[in-house]
Amino acid sequence: MTIVQLVKREVKAFIKNPGFIIGLILMISVYGILGNITGMAVESATKEFTEANIGLVLEEDTRLVKELVKLLNTTTGGRIRVYGSLDEAISEAEVGVVIPAGFTENATSLNKSVVLRGGVRVTTFSLTGAQARTSLLVVVSSTIERLLPLAISATYNVSLQPQKPVLMSSNILFYDKKISQEEFLSITAFISYTPLLVSLILGINATYAAQLVAVEKVEKAFEMLLAQPIRRRNIVLAKILGASIASILFGAVYLIGMLMFIGGGLNITTTVGTEQVSPITMIIGFLGPEMLGVIVSSLVIGLIFSGAIGVIIGSMVSDERIAGVLVTPVMFIFIGVGFLTMITGLSPNPASAVLAGLTIASLPYIYAISLFSGETFLIIYSIIVAAGVCSLLIYIASTIFNKDIVVLGLRIPWGRKARERM
Amino acid sequence: MDEQAVVVEKLVKIYGRSSIGVDNLSFTVNSREIYALVGPNGSGKTTTLRIISTLLKPTSGSVYVYGVNVVREPLRVRSMINYLPEEAGAYRDLTGLDFMKFMLSLRFSGRELDKAVEEAATIADLGNYLRKPVRTYSKGMKRILAVSTVLASKPKLLILDEPTTGLDVERSLYVRDMIRKYNNQYGITVLLSSHNMLEVEYLSHRVGVLYKGKLIAEGTPEELKKSAGAVNLEEVFMKLKKEGGVVK
Numbered sequence A: 001m002t003i004v005q006l007v008k009r010e011v012k013a014f015i016k017n018p019g020f021i022i023g024l025i026l027m028i029s030v031y032g033i034l035g036n037i038t039g040m041a042v043e044s045a046t047k048e049f050t051e052a053n054i055g056l057v058l059e060e061d062t063r064l065v066k067e068l069v070k071l072l073n074t075t076t077g078g079r080i081r082v083y084g085s086l087d088e089a090i091s092e093a094e095v096g097v098v099i100p101a102g103f104t105e106n107a108t109s110l111n112k113s114v115v116l117r118g119g120v121r122v123t124t125f126s127l128t129g130a131q132a133r134t135s136l137l138v139v140v141s142s143t144i145e146r147l148l149p150l151a152i153s154a155t156y157n158v159s160l161q162p163q164k165p166v167l168m169s170s171n172i173l174f175y176d177k178k179i180s181q182e183e184f185l186s187i188t189a190f191i192s193y194t195p196l197l198v199s200l201i202l203g204i205n206a207t208y209a210a211q212l213v214a215v216e217k218v219e220k221a222f223e224m225l226l227a228q229p230i231r232r233r234n235i236v237l238a239k240i241l242g243a244s245i246a247s248i249l250f251g252a253v254y255l256i257g258m259l260m261f262i263g264g265g266l267n268i269t270t271t272v273g274t275e276q277v278s279p280i281t282m283i284i285g286f287l288g289p290e291m292l293g294v295i296v297s298s299l300v301i302g303l304i305f306s307g308a309i310g311v312i313i314g315s316m317v318s319d320e321r322i323a324g325v326l327v328t329p330v331m332f333i334f335i336g337v338g339f340l341t342m343i344t345g346l347s348p349n350p351a352s353a354v355l356a357g358l359t360i361a362s363l364p365y366i367y368a369i370s371l372f373s374g375e376t377f378l379i380i381y382s383i384i385v386a387a388g389v390c391s392l393l394i395y396i397a398s399t400i401f402n403k404d405i406v407v408l409g410l411r412i413p414w415g416r417k418a419r420e421r422m
Numbered sequence B: 001m002d003e004q005a006v007v008v009e010k011l012v013k014i015y016g017r018s019s020i021g022v023d024n025l026s027f028t029v030n031s032r033e034i035y036a037l038v039g040p041n042g043s044g045k046t047t048t049l050r051i052i053s054t055l056l057k058p059t060s061g062s063v064y065v066y067g068v069n070v071v072r073e074p075l076r077v078r079s080m081i082n083y084l085p086e087e088a089g090a091y092r093d094l095t096g097l098d099f100m101k102f103m104l105s106l107r108f109s110g111r112e113l114d115k116a117v118e119e120a121a122t123i124a125d126l127g128n129y130l131r132k133p134v135r136t137y138s139k140g141m142k143r144i145l146a147v148s149t150v151l152a153s154k155p156k157l158l159i160l161d162e163p164t165t166g167l168d169v170e171r172s173l174y175v176r177d178m179i180r181k182y183n184n185q186y187g188i189t190v191l192l193s194s195h196n197m198l199e200v201e202y203l204s205h206r207v208g209v210l211y212k213g214k215l216i217a218e219g220t221p222e223e224l225k226k227s228a229g230a231v232n233l234e235e236v237f238m239k240l241k242k243e244g245g246v247v248k
C-alpha cells in the first residue's frame, strides 16, 4: 500500500509545517476573543431589549385604552411609562408608541383597522444594537395586538373577540435626525457592511503580498536581487505597491460583480416623502460625499497596512506553501474584525478609535460615528493611529529585509527538521 | 595586484544557536585576481560568499570590500559587487531577455542598459530561447542566464558560487573562458567557489581551502601542489581533507 506511505508523508509535512501550527494557534485565539466580544454585544443588546422602558403617548383616554395600558404594564413587568408627546417619549424612554385619537372606535368596529405611530431612538450603527431597538417596536405592536381582544372583552364585558391586526408606522430618531425605517436599514447596512468588504480586500492583499515575496524566493531570483545596489526599503515598498495594485484590480472586479449580483440594485428605490430615491443617492445624501472619500482612503491605508503584513510574513518563510498557510489565518483575522464591527458596532470613545486605527477596516465606521455623535476627534485619533501603524509595519518589513531571516527563513527547531525531511 | 578587493578578518558565523557556518576565517583577495574557495560540502563556502555579498550578517569578525565594511555600508558594497547565488534561478514567467533587462536595470539606465543587455544576451547565447519564458528552460539554461547577467554587469568584484554546476562540458568550458576574459579585459576581481578542481586549476590565481569553516591551506595552485607533493589539485584536496580530519 504505497498510497498510505504517500498520504502519511503529505500529512506529516503539513503538520510539521511551522506555519500551519502557528496559523491554527493564531486563528483559535483570535476567534476566541472575537467570539467573547460578540457574545458580550449580543448580551447587552438582549438586556436592553428586556429591560428598556416603553413610552406611551395617549391621545385618547377611554376605558378601553386604560384597560389596555393596564394589561400592557402587567405583561411587560411594569415597563410602561406615559408621556405627553412622542418626541418626549422617544428621548426619555428611547421607544415610544402613540395610541392615536380614534383608537377605541377603530378597535371596536369590524371594518376599521388599527394603526399606531411609533418611534425609537438609535445611537448605534451596530446591526445587532439597531435591530434590537427596532424590533422593540415590533414587539410592542404585536403585544398590543394580542392584548386588544382581552381589553375589549374586559371593558365591555363581551366574549373574547378574534384578534385584529395592529399596524405600526414607525419613525426612527437616528442620533438627532428623523428618518424612516427604510432609510435606517439602508444606512446601518451600508455602514456595517463596508468594514467587512474593506477587510476582505485587505485579507486578499496580505495574501498577494506574502505570495509575491515567497514565490520570488522559490524562483531563486531573490538572493541575486538582494545583492543589487538598491535599498531594501524600496524592495519592500515595491512589493506592497505591487500587491495593492493586484488587490485594487481584484476589488474593482469584485465590486462590479457585486453590483451585477444585486442586479436591479440601482432600480430599487425608497420613498422619501413623495420622491423616489435610490438607496445609494440616499446614503450619500445622508452621510455626505466625504464618506466615499473616507472609504477610498481607508482602502488605500489598508492596502499599505495589509501589504506590509504580507511582506513581513513572506520575508520570514522559505516557500509559498508556508506563506499560504501562515497568511490564511491573518486573512481570517481581517475578516473577523470586519464581522466584529458589523455585529457589535463600535461605541464613540477613544478606545474604539484606536482599535479602528489598528485594524483599518473599521475606519469608515468610526467616521460615521464621529460625524453623527459630533465627536470629530475620534476619526482624527483613528487616522493618526493608522498612519503610525503603517509606518511602523513598513519599518519592520524593511528591518527584516536587512536580516539573515529573509535569506534563511524562519528558524524553529522542529520546523527545520520537517523541511529537511521534505 | 596590491589593492585589496576583499579582506576577511576573524570571520565567525554561527547559525541559530550552535550550527557553525564559518569558524574564525581570515583571508584576502587582491584586486584583479581570481580567487577560488574550495572545500568539502558544508565547509562554509556559501556562508562566506553570502556574508561578503551583504546577504548574511557575520556573528563576529569583519569583512571589507575595497575598504568598505559590509555590515556598516551594505549599499555601497552592493554597488561594487555582483553575486551569483548557489542556486540562481529567474522569475518563471519572465522571458530570459526580460530577466536580464530587469536585473541590469537596477544598475544601468538608458543606452548603457541597452548595451549591457545586449552583452548579456551575447554571452548567454541562448538563441530563440531568450524570448521564451524562463519556466521552459532546462537547469543549465537557467544557470547560463544568471551567469551572463552578472558578468555583463561588470562589477569591480564578482562573487560566483559554483558558477558551472549544472552546465554541460562545453558550456562549462565556455563560462570559464568568459570569466577569464572578463577578469583580463575589464580587470574584474573574481571570488568564486567550486568543487571542480580542473576548473579551479585552470582559472584561479590563488586558492583557499576551507574545512569545517576554517582555512586550512592557501596559495597558488602550483604552491599547493608542491607543498602537498601532489600532481593535481584533486590530490591536494584529498590529502588536505584527510589531514584536516585527523587534526580535528
Ligand SMILES: Nc1ncnc2c1ncn2[C@@H]1O[C@H](COP(=O)(O)OP(=O)(O)OP(=O)(O)O)[C@@H](O)[C@H]1O
Binding pocket: A408, B015, B016, B019, B020, B021, B022, B039, B040, B041, B042, B043, B044, B045, B046, B047, B048, B086
Ligand atoms: N540555514 C542554515 N541553518 C543552519 N546551518 C546552516 C545553514 N546554512 C548552512 N549551515 C551550516 O553551515 C555550514 C556551512 O554551510 P555552507 O552552505 O556554507 O557550505 P558550503 O561549503 O557552501 O557547502 P556546499 O559545497 O555543499 O555548497 C554547514 O555545516 C551547514 O550545515
Ligand SMILES: [Mg+2]
Binding pocket: B045, B046, B047, B086, B161
Ligand atoms: Mg555552497
